[in-house]
Amino acid sequence: MPSAEQTSWVILAGGQASRMGGNDKGLVELTGKAMIEHVIGTLSPQTSSITINANRNQERYSQYGSVFGDNIQDYPGPLGGIHAAIHHLDDEWIGFVPCDCPQLPHDLVERMANACSEDTDIAVAHDGEHIQPVVTLLHRRILPKLEAFLANGxxxxxxxxxxxxxxxVDFSDQPNAFVNLNTPEELQQFGQTL
Structure with a gap:
C-alpha cells in the first residue's frame, strides 16, 4: 500500500473542451479564479507533487506548475494524459483528477492511497452512485496494458x-465533490450556488 507521500498527482487539462465552446476548461473562470486554481487549492494541502497535463495553453498553465503534453496525437482523452504521465513521472503510484472538478474531497489523496494494496492496479473514486473514472490512483505497472489498449484504437x-x-474507493459521504463542469451553462449554474 502506498502512503500519500509516495504518490504524485496530475491534473488532466489536455482535452479539446468541445462542450465548453472550445474554451480551455482549466482556464475558464469560476468565482473569479481559473478552474484549475480551485483544483490546485484542494490538492496542494494533500500532496507536494502536482503536475499538469495540457495540450493547449501550456505557457499559461505553467504559471501553476510543471506542465507536460500528451505523447499521442489527436486528443485521445484522459488515457492520453495518463499515458503521458506514466512516461513523464518516475513515481510508481500516480493519481489523476480532472481540471473541471472544483470541489474535490479534502482527503482525496489519503483515502485513495489507503485503499490500495500491493496488488491494486487502479483505485477509482466512487460517489455512492457512480464511479468517477478520471479521479483515480494507479500503479505504473499498467503501462503495457495501456499501450496495447491505445494501439488497438x-x-x-x-x-x-x-x-x-x-x-x-467510497466517497459516498461526499457525493457533490465530483461535480464536473463541462458547459458554460453548468459553469454559470454552479457559480450561482456557491
Missing part, C-alpha cells in the same frame, strides 16, 4: 480499467 477508460485489478 480503444479510448473508453472504463474498458481499460476492467482489464486491470481495479478497486473503488
Amino acid at each position: 480503444d479510448r473508453k477508460i472504463i474498458l481499460l480499467y476492467r482489464q486491470c485489478n481495479m478497486i473503488t
Whole structure:
C-alpha cells in the first residue's frame, strides 16, 4: 500500500473542451479564479507533487506548475494524459483528477492511497452512485496494458480499467465533490450556488 507521500498527482487539462465552446476548461473562470486554481487549492494541502497535463495553453498553465503534453496525437482523452504521465513521472503510484472538478474531497489523496494494496492496479473514486473514472490512483505497472489498449484504437477508460485489478474507493459521504463542469451553462449554474 502506498502512503500519500509516495504518490504524485496530475491534473488532466489536455482535452479539446468541445462542450465548453472550445474554451480551455482549466482556464475558464469560476468565482473569479481559473478552474484549475480551485483544483490546485484542494490538492496542494494533500500532496507536494502536482503536475499538469495540457495540450493547449501550456505557457499559461505553467504559471501553476510543471506542465507536460500528451505523447499521442489527436486528443485521445484522459488515457492520453495518463499515458503521458506514466512516461513523464518516475513515481510508481500516480493519481489523476480532472481540471473541471472544483470541489474535490479534502482527503482525496489519503483515502485513495489507503485503499490500495500491493496488488491494486487502479483505485477509482466512487460517489455512492457512480464511479468517477478520471479521479483515480494507479500503479505504473499498467503501462503495457495501456499501450496495447491505445494501439488497438480503444479510448473508453472504463474498458481499460476492467482489464486491470481495479478497486473503488467510497466517497459516498461526499457525493457533490465530483461535480464536473463541462458547459458554460453548468459553469454559470454552479457559480450561482456557491
